[in-house]
Amino acid sequence: MPISKQPAKALTPPQKLTPAKRKLAIEGVPSARAKKIAASEPVSAKMRRGRTAKPLSPERIQGILDALRRLYPGVVCALTHKNAFELTIATILSAQTTDVGVNKCTPELFKMFPTPRRLADAPVLEVERIIHGTGFYRAKAKNTIAAAKVLVERFRGKVPETVEEMIELPGVARKTANVVLGSWYGIASGVVVDTHVLRLSLRLELTKHTEPVKVELDLQKVIPRDRWIQFSHELIHHGRQVCIARKPRCADCGLETLCNAKDKTWSSH
Template identity: 70%
Template structure:
C-alpha cells in the first residue's frame, strides 16, 4: 500500500502588526478626502478645538525660543532670525547686546561693526541696516522704548507683521495677530486650516478660526511642532500627537 505523503503545510506569514502594519498601509496613499475619518469640515470649531487641545497638552507653557531680556532685544533677535535658526541667533546676540546693550548704543554703531557681529546669521548686510535703522528710529521716535501697537511697530525698519506679532505677543502679551513663520505656514496648510500660501493671507484665515486668547501660544506651539515633529521634508507622523486628527496628503504614516 502506497504511503500517502502529506504535503508540508507552508507556514502562513503573520500579518504585520503595530507601526509596521500601518507603515505598509501608508505606502498606498489614500486621498485625504476619502479617508474614513474625514467626516468633519477641516476648519469646524470642534476640529480646531481638538487641534488646540492636543497642541497645548504636547507643549505646555511653551515660550519663544529666542533669548531676550526686553522688548528691544526680542525685536533685534527676531529681525536676525529671518532665514536663520533661533539657535544661531542665540549664539550671536549675547556678544551683540554686550557691546551695544541699548537702542541708543546700537544707533551709534557703524554698519561694518554690526555686520561683523551678526555675520553668521546670513544676509548680514541687510540685517545690519535693519537693526541700525531700527535703533535710530526707536530712539528718535519712541524715546528708546519699543511701542505697543502694530501700527507703530510697522514703522520700525526691518519690522514686518511677523516680528511685530512676536514682540507684541511674547513680550507685551498683546494678541495683535498670529505669528506666521515658515513652520506655522507649512503646518497650517498640512492641518487644512488654510489653503493660502502667503503669510498675510494665512494669518487672516487663522485669526478667523483660532480664538483670540490662543493666538500667542498657538504660534509658539506650532513652531515647536514644526521644528521637532512636523518637519518640512519627512514629517514624523508616527510620533505626532495630532496624527489622528491630521489628514494631510504629506503624511509619512497613518493610522486611519
C-alpha cells in the same frame, strides 16, 4: 474635545491598509519596529488622504488646540532676550535662519550694544562682524541699526506696543511685530505666521492660502483670540520637532488622528 476622544473614522473615508499598517491595526499600539517600517513607507499616491470633511469644525479646532497645549505646555519664544528691544532685534535677525543661529550671536551683540541708543551709534562693520553667521548680514546690520535709530528718535528708546507703530521700524513686518507684542507685551495683536506655522496650517487644513497675511487672517477666524499667542509658539515647536518640512514624523505625532495631510508619512486611520 480631547484628541484621544476624537473619533478618527468620522474624519476620513475608509482606507485600504498596506500590510504594515494592517499589522499595526491588528496589534494596536505600534511597536518601535512597526513605527520604523511605517515611517519608511510613505503614504502612496493611491493611499493619499482626501480633504478632511469639516476641517474648520469647532470640535476639530478644539481637538487641535487641546492636543497642542498638552504636547507643549508653557512653551515660549526660543529667541534669547531680556527685554522688548532685544527681542525686536533678535527677531529681525531671525529672518531666513534658525533661532539657534541667532542665539549664538546676540549675546555679544547685546553686550556691546545693550540699548537702542548704543546700537543706533554702532559702527556698521562691527555689527556685520557679530551677526555674520545669521546670513544676509549686510542688510540685517543696516536694518538693526536703522531700527534702533527710529526707536530713539520716534519712540524715546521704547519699543512701541502697536503693530502700526512697530512696522515703522526698518526690517520689521507684521510677523516680527506679532512676535514682540505677543511674547513680550502679552498683546494678542495677531497670529505669528512663520515658515512652520504656514506649513502646519496647510497640512492641518486650517487655510488654503500660502501668503502669510492671508494665512494669518484665516487663523484669526478659527483660533480664539486668547489662544493666538500660545498657538503660534506651540505650532512653531511642533513644526521644528515633529511636523518637519521634508519628512514629517507622523508616527510620533500627537495630532496624527486629526490630520489628513497629503504628505503624511504614516497614518493610523
